[in-house]
Amino acid sequence: MSGVAIVSGAADGLGKAYAEALRDAGYDVLGFDIDHAVESLEGIKGVIADVSQRADVERIVETASGMGTIEVLVNNAGTHRRTPVDASWEQALADWDFIMDTNLKGVMMLSRAVVPHMIAAKGGHIINVSTYYVLPAKSDGTNQPDTDLYNASKWGLNGFTDAWAKRLEQHNIRVNGMCMGAVDTPMLRRFFPDGQLPQDLSDSVMDAADIAQQMLDIMASGRTGENFGAWVGEPITIGEQPPLHKRITG
Ligand SMILES: NC(=O)c1ccc[n+]([C@@H]2O[C@H](COP(=O)([O-])OP(=O)(O)OC[C@H]3O[C@@H](n4cnc5c(N)ncnc54)[C@H](O)[C@@H]3O)[C@@H](O)[C@H]2O)c1
Numbered sequence: 001m002s003g004v005a006i007v008s009g010a011a012d013g014l015g016k017a018y019a020e021a022l023r024d025a026g027y028d029v030l031g032f033d034i035d036h037a038v039e040s041l042e043g044i045k046g047v048i049a050d051v052s053q054r055a056d057v058e059r060i061v062e063t064a065s066g067m068g069t070i071e072v073l074v075n076n077a078g079t080h081r082r083t084p085v086d087a088s089w090e091q092a093l094a095d096w097d098f099i100m101d102t103n104l105k106g107v108m109m110l111s112r113a114v115v116p117h118m119i120a121a122k123g124g125h126i127i128n129v130s131t132y133y134v135l136p137a138k139s140d141g142t143n144q145p146d147t148d149l150y151n152a153s154k155w156g157l158n159g160f161t162d163a164w165a166k167r168l169e170q171h172n173i174r175v176n177g178m179c180m181g182a183v184d185t186p187m188l189r190r191f192f193p194d195g196q197l198p199q200d201l202s203d204s205v206m207d208a209a210d211i212a213q214q215m216l217d218i219m220a221s222g223r224t225g226e227n228f229g230a231w232v233g234e235p236i237t238i239g240e241q242p243p244l245h246k247r248i249t250g
Pocket residue numbers: 008009010011012013014015032033034035049050051052076077078079102106129130131132179180181182183184185186187188
């Protein structure tokens with residue numbers, strides 16, 4: 001039986017590309033999403049579920065373990081709102097719950113549910129999908145204005161990636177972050193009127209399939225506890241391994 005890969009937020013965008021790349025690499029893929037489109041992915045078990053809900057997370061992991069040995073978890077589902085620090089408290093508190101429940105609590109719950117399976121299987125890969133707003137930093141690419149809570153959620157992922165990589169290395173479980181710039185997805189297009197990318201961005205935006213290939217390269221590298229960057233206009237590679245103190249915390 002081939003290994004099982006779980007991808008959150010798999011209906012569209014990067015999640016769909018991750019799910020398809022893992023399917024093409026020979027995994028039995030369970031992709032889940034709050035969007036029903038996930039049910040029509042070819043060759044992928046698509047399930048409706050919300051990563052911010054514990055019961056949904058437990059159902060997903062139970063279903064995946066019934067498919068075989070869970071070897072890969074891609075924590076991709078993420079959501080975005082602009083919440084500048086001088087926005088109202090009411091907006092900030094509502095956006096906090098909306099963003100953190102998916103971007104951090106969902107990652108925490110899904111990973112905690114999967115890790116015992118990976119420990120029993122003596123190995124696995126966890127990929128945390130972050131953003132180039134964090135690390136490895138480019139000077140003009142960190143802490144984009146007005147995205148305070150989204151940024152905080154993605155910096156929070158660093159804590160998980162770092163701690164879990166160290167804790168789980170003894171079990172042959174590798175944990176890495178992916179920190180990409182603009183990728184052509186529905187999320188990116190929602191930033192622009194009518195979903196139209198400006199010409200310069202349209203010419204340079206990255207393709208989700210190339211980022212998914214980078215994920216396969218990360219898994220094949222055997223490296224753990226790192227954030228891997230991908231920047232518009234630059235080749236998408238996994239690069240040289242940085243010194244230990246620069247991998248997650250800069
Ligand atoms: N597109 C980019 O330029 C870019 C850049 C950096 C990081 N990212 C990150 O990549 C990941 C994917 O982004 P994308 O651009 O493909 O976004 P997207 O909005 O196009 O797709 C995200 C998918 O996640 C699903 N989702 C949202 N909340 C969910 C929940 N609670 N439970 C289950 N599914 C849920 C959505 O329905 C959607 O199908 C996110 O974590 C995002 O922060 C994207």
